[in-house]
Each structure stands twice: as structure tokens, then as C-alpha cells.
Amino acid sequence: MNPEISDTNPHSFQAMEEKIKALERENRILKKKLERSYADRQQLEVNTERKENLLRNALEELKASQASLEERQEAIKELKRAQTQLVQTEKMSSLGRLVAGIAHEINNPINFIYGNLQHLQGYTKEMLATVEAYRQCAPEVDEAQLPVDAEEFAFIACDTVQVLQSMQIGATRICDIVSSLRNFSRLDEAKSKEGNIHDGIDNSLMILRYRLESNERRPAIAVQKNYGTLPAIECCHGPLNQVFMNLLANAIDAIDQQEYNDRADRLPEIEIATRTVSEAAIEISVSDNGPGIPENLKSLLFDPFFTTKPIGQGTGLGLAIGHEIVVQQHHGSISVDSDAGWGTTFRIRLPRYPGAPLA
Amino acid sequence: MLKVCVGHSNDPDSEGAISEVLDRCAKQLGEVSPQAGILLAAVDFDYAHLLAEIDRAYPGLELIGGTTDGEISSVMGFEQDSIALMLFASDSVTIRAGIGTNVSKNEATACEAAVSMALGDRSLDDIAFAIVLPESLTTSAAAILRPLERALGEQVPLFGGLTADRWQFERTYQFYKTEFHSDAVPILMFSGAIAFGYGVSSGWKPIGNPGTVTRVSENVVHEIDDRPAAEFYRNYLGDRPPSSDYPLAIYETDSKNFFLRAPVGNDPVDSKSVTFFGDIPNGATVQLTEASRTEILSASEQSVSQAIERFPDTATLKGALYFSCASRRQILGSRTGEEYEIARASYGHELPSLGFYTNGEISPLSEARERVCYHNETFITLLLGES
Numbered sequence: 001m002n003p004e005i006s007d008t009n010p011h012s013f014q015a016m017e018e019k020i021k022a023l024e025r026e027n028r029i030l031k032k033k034l035e036r037s038y039a040d041r042q043q044l045e046v047n048t049e050r051k052e053n054l055l056r057n058a059l060e061e062l063k064a065s066q067a068s069l070e071e072r073q074e075a076i077k078e079l080k081r082a083q084t085q086l087v088q089t090e091k092m093s094s095l096g097r098l099v100a101g102i103a104h105e106i107n108n109p110i111n112f113i114y115g116n117l118q119h120l121q122g123y124t125k126e127m128l129a130t131v132e133a134y135r136q137c138a139p140e141v142d143e144a145q146l147p148v149d150a151e152e153f154a155f156i157a158c159d160t161v162q163v164l165q166s167m168q169i170g171a172t173r174i175c176d177i178v179s180s181l182r183n184f185s186r187l188d189e190a191k192s193k194e195g196n197i198h199d200g201i202d203n204s205l206m207i208l209r210y211r212l213e214s215n216e217r218r219p220a221i222a223v224q225k226n227y228g229t230l231p232a233i234e235c236c237h238g239p240l241n242q243v244f245m246n247l248l249a250n251a252i253d254a255i256d257q258q259e260y261n262d263r264a265d266r267l268p269e270i271e272i273a274t275r276t277v278s279e280a281a282i283e284i285s286v287s288d289n290g291p292g293i294p295e296n297l298k299s300l301l302f303d304p305f306f307t308t309k310p311i312g313q314g315t316g317l318g319l320a321i322g323h324e325i326v327v328q329q330h331h332g333s334i335s336v337d338s339d340a341g342w343g344t345t346f347r348i349r350l351p352r353y354p355g356a357p358l359a
Numbered sequence: 360m361l362k363v364c365v366g367h368s369n370d371p372d373s374e375g376a377i378s379e380v381l382d383r384c385a386k387q388l389g390e391v392s393p394q395a396g397i398l399l400a401a402v403d404f405d406y407a408h409l410l411a412e413i414d415r416a417y418p419g420l421e422l423i424g425g426t427t428d429g430e431i432s433s434v435m436g437f438e439q440d441s442i443a444l445m446l447f448a449s450d451s452v453t454i455r456a457g458i459g460t461n462v463s464k465n466e467a468t469a470c471e472a473a474v475s476m477a478l479g480d481r482s483l484d485d486i487a488f489a490i491v492l493p494e495s496l497t498t499s500a501a502a503i504l505r506p507l508e509r510a511l512g513e514q515v516p517l518f519g520g521l522t523a524d525r526w527q528f529e530r531t532y533q534f535y536k537t538e539f540h541s542d543a544v545p546i547l548m549f550s551g552a553i554a555f556g557y558g559v560s561s562g563w564k565p566i567g568n569p570g571t572v573t574r575v576s577e578n579v580v581h582e583i584d585d586r587p588a589a590e591f592y593r594n595y596l597g598d599r600p601p602s603s604d605y606p607l608a609i610y611e612t613d614s615k616n617f618f619l620r621a622p623v624g625n626d627p628v629d630s631k632s633v634t635f636f637g638d639i640p641n642g643a644t645v646q647l648t649e650a651s652r653t654e655i656l657s658a659s660e661q662s663v664s665q666a667i668e669r670f671p672d673t674a675t676l677k678g679a680l681y682f683s684c685a686s687r688r689q690i691l692g693s694r695t696g697e698e699y700e701i702a703r704a705s706y707g708h709e710l711p712s713l714g715f716y717t718n719g720e721i722s723p724l725s726e727a728r729e730r731v732c733y734h735n736e737t738f739i740t741l742l743l744g745e746s
Binding site for chain 1: 369370371372375439526567568595597602604605647649689692
């Protein structure tokens with residue numbers, strides 16, 4: 001028997017009592033902890049169930065909100081498109097009115113200048129012939145009494161004819177520009193009409209002619225026209241002219257970004273080519289040998305308000321509007337090919353008449 | 360000289376527990392007589408016996424206390440089903456206790472009585488701060504805090520926690536000297552050479568879609584988005600009733616800032632409304648919130664850091680009190696003890712500490728904001744010292 005717990009020893013009895021007391025205390029604590037542990041486990045199961053529900057439902061909401069986000073993104077895209085159209089309509093209608101107004105104002109005076117120049121040339125010719133006849137008939141007239149001597153008169157007579165010819169050339173050019181402007185400004189013509197695509201391209205080139213000339217940074221831009229034989233196309237010519245104008249202006253802008261430094265091997269050039277793709281469709285391409293478009297920007301080119309030009313120089317609307325006119329209005333297609341460092345080609349395909357296949 | 364000591368026992372037997380606690384306190388106090396104390400106890404204890412034994416050991420002790428959802432102390436760390444006692448002895452600090460009873464019948468009368476009793480012959484200007492441990496289930500915390508703020512005036516910071524009952528939401532108890540009540544507001548008011556610093560942090564984050572409170576009566580929300588409020592919870596938590604570990608974020612007008620209001624969780628299963636631990640304004644934008652254990656513990660650390668930062672450099676740190684939300688314990692589970700461990704590690708030395716898991720926390724949010732604020736899901740640190 002353990003002497004410590006001998007019942008004859010009062011110390012060991014006390015020790016035993018204390019030990020029993022301590023064991024009883026431990027037992028109480030353990031029992032309570034067991035009860036608590038069971039209650040906690042039950043609570044934990046309930047908590048887990050709640051958390052599972054919460055996460056499941058939050059996930060469903062997330063999916064729903066993602067779907068709604070996609071819808072909103074689509075709506076924003078649609079709004080941007082509508083905004084582009086509005087901007088285009090407003091911009092083009094005011095620009096068109098302005099151009100048409102100026103063309104009309106110039107047209108009348110230039111017409112009587114151009115028309116009267118031919119009469120003036122005839123009158124001048126007759127007047128000079130008459131003076132010459134007088135001179136022949138009255139050789140005794142003292143030249144000192146005349147305002148000009150015979151030599152000077154011969155120069156004036158020759159130069160007057162040349163001045164009038166030069167005025168005739170200038171007036172013809174003004175008439176051509178006015179005519180181009182008037183054609184170009186027919187932007188509000190929403191109705192499809194049969195017409196010649198080449199005329200629209202030539203009008204645009206005529207308006208942009210001053211930009212093709214040489215300047216201090218580069219030589220003149222050579223324009224290669226490889227026009228195929230195109231049938232008459234039923235389309236809205238005014239808006240299409242605007243597309244050609246934008247593509248040509250972009251091509252000139254691209255070339256202007258290039259450094260030339262007297263490089264004879266690569267002179268600035270724009271090629272405009274047209275061809276029939278099928279009986280029902282035609283293709284127009286505008287190529288430049290500018291610096292090209294980086295691959296990562298190609299997908300953004302037709303987005304409204306996207307521009308690589310410095311602030312103030314580009315609205316980011318030209319190609320977006322072009323896309324709108326070609327794809328939405330004419331059910332055609334517009335695409336871009338570009339090799340960085342070598343140049344860019346924009347291709348437009350148009351059906352010959354509304355609803356015709358493009359391929 | 361301020362002396363703070365703590366005793367803690369997890370013996371479920373009331374006699375064994377209180378004797379262990381008093382023995383421990385006596386050893387720390389030596390010959391010094393304590394002036395005041397705070398007793399925290401789990402439910403299931405014989406409160407009358409606990410209080411009588413304390414009174415026998417320290418007659419006339421200015422004592423308050425209450426039941427909890429879990430106890431914290433520097434003796435045992437986090438425990439459940441235990442009792443913990445903090446005693447204050449000082450000849451330079453005056454601490455007086457008071458109580459207001461039947462608070463659900465008349466909040467103003469009960470609060471005024473409690474403040475007046477604890478104030479004694481002191482002026483409110485002398486009071487450095489007060490600790491309150493109010494009832495949580497018979498009335499809304501906001502209804503108790505409003506008259507309490509009025510009675511204390513604008514200068515007295517108020518800290519504390521709402522008494523709890525081990526997540527049963529049936530009945531909580533409050534202690535005052537040798538009395539225990541179940542619908543009361545006990546308060547302890549400190550004056551003299553006492554310094555303090557505090558911190559408040561939560562860790563809960565919004566989840567799911569927001570809604571608008573369309574019908575509410577104080578702390579009972581009837582409708583959210585014109586649908587029964589219970590449905591708002593059911594959409595997320597399934598058929599389980601709303602639980603206080605999933606509080607609502609209540610957004611301030613036109614702001615991303617929010618405060619939290621936790622559901623009491625004692626509404627009948629078929630109830631369409633949801634009762635909260637605090638008032639919710641009509642028209643408020645609300646959103647369900649949830650928290651992970653890591654976020655909760657990181658917030659606890661933040662609360663302690665704030666308190667240390669606010670504690671005056673010139674004062675000597677003597678003790679710490681913690682009021683942590685019962686919902687934090689629910690989510691922390693076996694990691695609950697880490698809350699105290701994080702706090703303990705922040706001081707660099709052993710600091711007599713006492714705290715409990717509450718049904719709602721009380722503390723000013725910051726000096727710039729309103730003087731006192733009622734919180735849910737937070738961890739409040741209150742550091743005490745001698746100035």
C-alpha cells in the first residue's frame with residue numbers, strides 16, 4: 001500500500017483528499033469542455049451551411065452582374081456609335097453647307113470671269129490686229145508722240161496674249177476646284193444613285209492637291225492611279241467621297257511622319273487602285289509607303305475617338321465614320337493591311353447595288 | 360499609485376472558481392486593498408455566490424460586471440465557461456460604480472440613476488472616462504446609449520460592451536456590487552491620475568448587392584427594397600435565420616463609408632422582420648457583410664496599435680481591457696485565442712488584461728467623430744495607466 005494514502009496517516013489522508021478534489025475539478029472542467037465542444041461543433045456546422053449559402057448566392061449574383069455588365073458594355077458601344085453618327089451628321093452637314101455655300105459664291109463670279117475671258121481674248125486679238133493695220137496705214141506718224149514706241153508695243157501685244165492665256169488656265173483650275181467642291185459637298189444626299197466612283201476619288205485628290213506638293217520635310221507625293229474598269233455603282237456618293245477623302249488624308253499624314261533625308265530609294269507615294277471583284281462587287285484600295293501601323297493598334301483603328309495623332313490634330317472619328325458609312329450604310333467592308341516600316345493599305349469592298357454579295 | 364490585478368478560473372463549479380480567482384488576486388495585491396473591480400462570467404454560474412464571496416473578501420468594493428460569450432484575461436488567455444476578475448487599487452485614482460435597473464421600461468431614468476450613483480460627489484468635469492456593461496436583449500443599444508450620453512455630457516468618453524449569454528440570445532445578466540440583474544446598466548467611472556488610450560477596428564467587408572431600407576422601427580427592420588427584410592437575408596443565407604456574424608453595412612449618405620449593425624438572431628423562424636443590436640435609419644443603403652479569420656485578426660492588431668498610439672507617452676501602462684464582438688468568436692473558432700495573443704505580443708511585457716466577447720461594443724470612433732459610438736463586429740482595446 002502506498003504510505004502516502006494510508007488512512008492511518010492524517011497527512012496522507014489530507015493529501016488524498018486534495019488529490020481527489022483536484023481530480024474532481026479537472027473532471028468538471030473536462031466535462032464542461034466536452035459539452036462546449038459538442039455545442040461548438042453544432043454551431044460550426046450551422047456557420048458552414050450559412051457561409052456555403054452566402055458564397056453560392058454571391059457567386060450567382062456575380063454571374064448575373066457580369067451578364068448585366070456585358071449588356072451595358074454593348075449599350076455603351078451602341079451609344080458611342082450613335083454619338084459618332086450624330087457628330088458626323090452635325091459636322092458634315094455644317095461643313096457641307098459651308099463648302100456648298102463657298103462653292104456657290106465663287107461659282108457665279110468665276111463663271112463670268114471664265115466666260116468673258118474668251119470674249120476678251122477675241123477682242124484683244126482683233127484690237128491688236130486693228131492697231132497693226134493703223135500702223136501700216138500711217139507710217140508717217142511721229143513715234144515720239146505715241147505713249148509707247150514700236151518695240152514696246154510689240155512686247156505688250158505679245159505679253160497681253162500670254163497674260164490672257166495664263167488667266168484662262170487659272171480660271172479653268174478655279175472652275176475645276178469649285179466643281180469638285182460642289183460634288184464633294186453633296187453629303188446630305190442620303191439617296192443611292194448610280195455614279196462613277198473614280199469621279200469621287202478624283203474630286204478628293206483635287207481638294208487635297210496642295211497637300212501632295214513638296215515641302216521642306218519631304219519631296220512631292222507621287223500618286224499612282226491604277227483604275228480598273230468599273231461599272232456604275234449605286235451608292236450614296238457624298239458620304240463615300242468623305243471616306244475617300246479621309247483615307248487619302250490619313251495616307252498623307254502617315255507619309256508626313258516619315259523621315260526622308262534625301263532618300264532617293266523610297267520616295268513618298270500613294271497608290272489608288274480599283275477593280276471589280278465579281279459581277280456584284282468592286283474594290284477600292286488606298287496604299288501609302290509611310291511607317292505602317294503597329295500590330296497592337298490595328299484592332300483599335302475603327303473605334304470611335306481612337307487616334308494616334310497629336311492632340312488637336314485628330315478627332316479619332318475619320319476611320320470610325322468611314323467604317324460606319326461603308327459597313328452600316330452600304331453593307332460593304334473595310335479592312336487594313338499594314339507592315340510596320342513598309343506602309344499601309346486600306347481596302348474597301350462595295351456591292352454594286354444594295355443587297356448584292358461582296359465576294 | 361495604481362495597481363491592477365487579474366484572476367481567472369475555468370472551474371465550472373462556482374465555489375471552486377471564485378475561490379481560485381480570489382486566491383490569485385490576493386497574492387498579487389498583498390496587503391493592498393482594492394477599490395473597484397470588474398467581474399466577467401459565463402452563464403451557468405451561481406452569480407449570487409460569486410458576488411457574495413467577492414464582497415466577503417473585499418467589503419464595499421465598487422464592482423460591476425456581467426455575463427459574456429467568452430472571457431479573456433492575461434491569466435488564461437481566451438476561455439469559455441469561466442469567470443475572470445480585474446481589481447483596481449489606487450490612492451490617486453477614484454473609481455465608483457453605479458447601476459440603473461429596468462432599463463427597457465425607461466432607458467432615461469435607468470441611465471440617469473446609474474450615472475448619478477457612480478458620480479457620487481464628484482463633478483462630471485473630473486471624470487476621465489467611464490466603462491459601461493449594459494443589457495443587450497431587452498432594448499436596443501442605441502436607446503440605452505442616447506440617455507447615457509446625455510447624462511455624461513460631452514466630455515466623458517464611454518467604453519464597454521453589451522453583456523452576452525453564450526450565443527443563446529435569451530437572457531444576459533449585469534452585476535453591481537452584490538446584486539445581479541437582467542435588465543440593467545452598470546457603470547464604472549474613473550477620475551484622478553488615470554490615463555487611457557483606445558482603438559477600434561472591425562475587418563468585415565460588404566458582399567452581394569446593396570438594398571434600401573424601406574420600412575423600419577428603430578432596431579427592427581421590416582422591409583428592404585419593399586420586400587420583407589428576412590427575405591433579404593434568406594436570399595444569401597438560405598433557410599437559416601439571420602445571424603450576427605453576417606451584419607449589415609449601413610452606408611452614410613453618398614459615401615463609401617459604412618458602420619455595421621448585426622442582427623440579434625432571436626426573431627421567430629417565420630418572422631418577416633429582422634431585429635438588430637442597434638437602430639437603423641429609414642432609407643439607408645445596406646449591404647450584407649462577411650469576414651474571414653485573417654481579416655478579423657488583422658483588424659484586432661490594428662485596434663491594439665491605435666490604442667498604443669493614443670496612450671499618452673508620459674503615462675505608465677498598467678492594464679488593458681478588451682471588448683470583442685461575439686460574432687468574431689463565432690468566425691474565429693479555434694483561432695479565437697489569437698486575438699488576445701496578438702494584443703499580448705504588442706506590449707513587450709505581461710500586462711494585466713481582462714476582456715470579453717460581447718453582444719455589441721461601445722467606444723468613440725475617433726476624436727474627430729461623435730463622442731461615443733455603438734459598434735458591432737469590432738475589437739475595442741482600452742489601455743489604462745497612471746498619469
